[in-house]
Amino acid sequence: xxxxxxxxxxxxxxxxxxxxxxxxxxxxxxxxxxxxxxxxxxxxxxxxxxxxxxxxxxxxxxxxxxxxxxxxxxxxxxxxxxxxxxxxxxxxxxxxxxxxxxxxxxxxxxxxxx
Numbered sequence: 001x002x003x004x005x006x007x008x009x010x011x012x013x014x015x016x017x018x019x020x021x022x023x024x025x026x027x028x029x030x031x032x033x034x035x036x037x038x039x040x041x042x043x044x045x046x047x048x049x050x051x052x053x054x055x056x057x058x059x060x061x062x063x064x065x066x067x068x069x070x071x072x073x074x075x076x077x078x079x080x081x082x083x084x085x086x087x088x089x090x091x092x093x094x095x096x097x098x099x100x101x102x103x104x105x106x107x108x109x110x111x112x113x114x
Contacts, residue, residue, distance in 0.1 A: 018054060023062075037051075071085075
């Protein structure tokens with residue numbers, strides 16, 4: 001049983017899932033990295049905590065693949081922040097990734113039911 005001294009370990013994401021979650025998040029609106037992480041944490045009711053060491057390398061891979069673009073902007077606190085937006089290729093990838101996820105989810109559910 002989890003306690004403050006021994007919290008329940010957070011589950012690892014399946015390969016490709018982080019990219020799917022980022023694409024889905026950016027489908028709603030452009031965001032900077034911290035906002036993406038907070039959005040995922042909030043919608044998952046704190047179950048998904050994406051650390052900088054995972055988030056920014058994933059965003060960089062997605063930039064290289066052409067799924068997202070990024071521009072530097074000033075934040076409300078007058079700091080420079082990199083804002084990421086979904087591209088047309090990113091929207092196509094989101095559609096494909098959603099389909100693949102649904103197939104995998106359904107298969108896992110069947111196995112778990114026995």
